[in-house]
Amino acid sequence: MARGKVLAICQSGGEFVIGRDGSMSYSGGEAHAVEVTSDMKLNDFKAEISCMFNCRADTFIIKYFLPSNRKTLITISNDKDLQRMVDFSASSNTTDVYILKKVEHRTSRSVVADSGTPADAPAATLVTVDDTKRRKLCHTGWENMLNSVGQVFDGPKAFRDALHKYAIANSFTYKFIKNDGVRVTAECSAENCPWRVHASKSPAKQEFTIKKMNNIHTCRREIGKGHRLASQRWVASVIKEKLREAPNYKPREIANDLNREYGLNMKYAQAWRGKFVAKKELRNPHEEARNQLPWYCERIMETNPGSVATLQTTEDLKCHIFVSFHASLSGFEHGCRPLLFLDGICLKANKHWKLLVATAVDGESNFFPVSFSVAESETFEQWHWFLLQLKSALTMSRTVTFVSNKQNGLENAVARVFEDSYHAYCVHQLTEDFNQQVDNSLTQESKNTVLDAFQRSIYACKAEEFNECIETIKVESKGLAEWVLSTKPEFWSNAFFKGLRYGQYSSKSVETFNSWISPKYEPSVMQMIDIIRCKMMELMYTRRKSLESWSEVLTPSAKQRVEEEMTKAQGLNVICTSSSVFEVHDHLINVVNMETWECTCRRWQVGGLPCAHALAVIEQNHGFVYDYTSKYFTTEFFRLTYSLSINPIPDAGKPACSDIVDLAASCPPRIRRMVGRPKLKPADPRITIKRAVRCGKCQGYGHNKQTCKAPF
Template sequence: MGKGQIVAVLQLGGEFTTDADGHMSYSGGEAHAMLVKSDWTFDAFKHEISSTLNNLKIDQFLFKYFLPKNNKTLISISNDKDLLRMVEFHAESETTYIYVMKKVDNRAKGVVADSGTPVETTAVVPTTEDGSKRQKVCATWKNVITGVGQVFEGPKDFRDALHKYAIAHRFHYRFVKNDSSRVTAECTGEDCPWRIHASKSPAKQDFMIKKISESHTCESETVKSHRLASQRWVASVIKEKLRDSPNYRPRDIANDLQQEYGLCLNYSQAWRGRSIAQKQLYSSHDEACNQLPWFCERIKETNPGSVATVVTMEDSKFCFFVAFHASLHGFEHGCRPLIFLDAVSAKPNKQWKLLAATSVDGEGDVFPVAFTVVDEESRENWHWFLEQLKSSLLASRDITFISNGENGLWDEVPLVFPESHHGYCVDFLIEEFKMQLEDAWIEEVRDAMVELCKKAIYSCTADEFNQHIEEIRSESDKLAEWLLEIKPERWSDAFFKGSRHGQYSSNIYNTIADWIPTRYELSVVQLVDTIRCKLMELMYTRRESSNEWTEVLTPAANQKLQEEVSKSHTLNVTPTESDGQGSVFKVCDDSVNVVNIDTCDCTCRKWHVSGLPCMHAVAVFERTGQYAYDYCLKYFTTECYRLTYSISINPIPDVILPPVTLTNPSQSPATYPCPIRTRRRVGRPKEKPADPRITIKRAVRCSRCKGYGHNKATCKIPITEALPLAELSDVQN
């Protein structure tokens, strides 16, 4: 066979069977032969399949194949890179089998993905020839989870499979860990040891079951009392049918669930599930079509220069992008070219996701740049968000992105920002590293391995990196190889080409989660405006606090520089004549380092990595009488910090919000109507509920300096420094 192409046998219309060892075999259907070339795009590949199969509607099908000598797990072909990998993997094979499989819809995307084995997803198994009773759907769910090594396309698919598995086996479970990188669940039965854990490894883009207990020791419950048939689960099951049949009655819903799933629900349970499904189907989409376009215009009117865009789809999905002018201006003029990408659940509206792009200011604090509200975190939504972000940025410059790399971000970021660098979020990487540790290790050994991993991450030179990897290898060769497989150039300072300047992760998830109220169901407009209020207050507070700073650098950066100064006093500095200009020096401590003050570089590479002079450079400055502050990146200066927060976010009138008390003086006090209350959570409330009978107090304002938070009697500003009335508008904004 010619180089760069393979012979493929297209299999269509057959079915898979799995033996006791998990090996899969395909039988039935029809077969067609075609050539597949390595330089084809995925679209060209689909077009050729369509032509070979008599103009088959190819968008309704999935494409799978087995790796050589592995017939346990089907591999998906969904983009150009997947296609190229398949051709490379089978370059030495005589023929390659490609399975063309019918899509069932998003509920049964796992027609193969849930377990690697095709699962029947129709509502009812047909009656057999001998007239025996048809099989319930939940009976097919008993094998939806097969064991360790089973691969899923993501945590959502795994959670869906786990839910089906629990219903089929009649047990309850609770989540111990549940996020985008790992899911751990355990049986709620008394003293039952059953437990399952699945996670996503950075080296492999599959979500895989890593551990699962062999059996339960608890007694199975009756199907009638099964609590897993929650209102939201019922809504997810009937939502698509409700879309096609708006008059789908609760009594019919209860009957269908009894026949198809073997679950007994009363009328009120079916009615509540139907209500939730209606809300998910129509409320968000209606708002996206009617209110969000109006809200976009209000954002741009009240905050000129801001970007607000909404796109609606026919399947009740939408994407709503917002980037306020103050955020864009602050990022361009005050923040380092560093953006963190993360997804946040819009609690309690768990059907929505916030895709956020954030940077960091000179103090290392989170600085939100832009965000979008979407129905789910997917590769397509990330691509759309990145395109909107790129068109919103005021100036073009090379940007370093940090993320967990999930949902196609490793491919989408360089596609939209071709000149950028992309690295791992260190917190995510360390959590993944912990998942690879041996269970048999004692806690001291596990902690030591984690510390060595951190040292490898923060190593500035290749020699330091290799030393720490070898220390890990002395304990576990497998662990060291795992770290090397996930590309150190994406996470270690010794090889990373981007500019992180000492910032490795972002706390945006917890920040936004704290901003969103959990006691109220917010609409998308209310959700976005709640975030706007918090941003407005954050910018005002940080701007006011920076007015008291007197140093050239921000407090955090100045402290780091002073630490380097204290370490530089014992170093020996020797000029060299190699450059003829007196800009290169040798600095001796435990080793010899060369500092070039013209290129702002030191052989220890800490100056380059952090953006602040290292102790060797500081020693040179003391020897030559130069000012260390002149050699710090501008992003750490107080001037840049003030530029970051120099523009305010303005209020948007006419938006209905839950009752809140704003401490930002730039917004007039107001009481907003309260939206629909959600169900009260178990336990003591963290905050007392707002009493509508108590009016919100007006902020105290000084009549002498025109500031807020104190009065004339407690004012500490001298009369000569009191702000003139002409500057009052700047304070208020």
């Protein structure tokens, strides 16, 4: 092309996007080529563009890039600017020219342009990073979310959401007069303002409809007044889609965009928390688990040899994991009673997952975690898989007694996997079920009577004692007694249960695990497992250290129970019938067999510790109590329970979990100020330096001149 000429590629209808390095690229729209000479007038150039794009010359502006700079757009506003563009682009023979619509400057959302078009109507074609966010944030039509009487909504929730957006867009706050599943009435929170709306469910069509609406405000509505409605959840709903496209969307940018779009003067911390909620909602917990858990399972088995960490992925791409540390398995098999409590736990810290746990009790009757599983739901299939993994993890073959709430077919799952085991019902859950069956027509005294009788029926060791309790219940309520008999007492009463529970009838695992996993943010699956591991590691170390002060053969709690029974044994009459069989007389005659460790009261067999009748025989024969006590109550077995340690798992910087770690670290816990005057924090005595009191009269230390006793 001859010197002084350039081929201008005129583009319109697209948008600019700014890259990370600040350079801009243009996409979309249509393009036409125009030959521009150095002596061409700007009006002639605009006339050709007007014909090409069918628009008026006064509705657009012309911009272009310099050949070596795509970060700054140059505006052509006169003939000299057009000549410079030709001169600058002479070496390349072509140049890109961008036809952009003029943008009206707005002072507030309520300003209307001279042409009658609302000032907040979208007009700009140039899209920067800020404009991209704005386009995503701008929900046009919020000012008209509530129109008039007769407008229909899907339900009360949909109406409340529309009301929320309507109030924010129109810069006012409201309060509910009535708010339930059938009707919603709200009015402007400003005093004496008549604005009011009432919506309710139509009896005929069952539609939620606006029945009354006074759409007149006499209050002074100011920009930013609706900031109290901009909750964390609302902010999250507005920015969620933008955050999905731009994960590095900063809280300060969020606050600025909300201020520009809705006039909300939002604090940095509010935008920060809104982003945190949005990120949490955008997370896919199952995808996170599939990315994180394979690596973590390998690390568990690598750092804790002998441990079991099994991950299973289902056909619908969901997964569940089973974890049992070697220290827990060894402690259960060598030191704990053959008793396992099965619980399904709904975690307060993470609603997406359920925790299935198997726990035991040590010689002090303390909670001892054996294994756990994280699953998306608590079903029969999940429990069956959990029990299969538990059976393969246990190396010693002994008959185990399971205690559970019989939820989700757990009773059948235990019978299938552990065929020779015993299954008992948790008495805590059973007592709650009993309380629900108690008739409200009974007096409080009668309720106390039947509850006490039911409790005694649980711990009754003989059938005669159990039947007496049932008769007591039947006197107050025959139907209640029939319900108790229908709950299969052979699974919960000592009088009929065939297995051994050693005096343990319910578990505290639900409270313990929920207290363990109580962070201020919602943890991922891997974080939950690691929190449990850390707590278990600390628990085993603490209890192992407590052994250093023990000098008795029995554990402290077992020793105390034996001493209490020894007090009852004082004064009992013992008659020897053979070398190993004795009669013990109190208000009844009980037969004690020292070889088989049995007493006709059955408390020795049920609890594992000698009853008062057996202790009377042992004392008369000058025997040792420890020789007739279950080994699970000895200090030696307590030491075996906690002989091994759970090893730490060093952080290897797994990339898959870096986002979640960053999310947790970037959002510190929200601290709410407590009611009342803050308490003074006591000084640390290790670093406090106290100044000695010196008397101003005698110059002595330890007193002042008011208490000085020295002569004047």
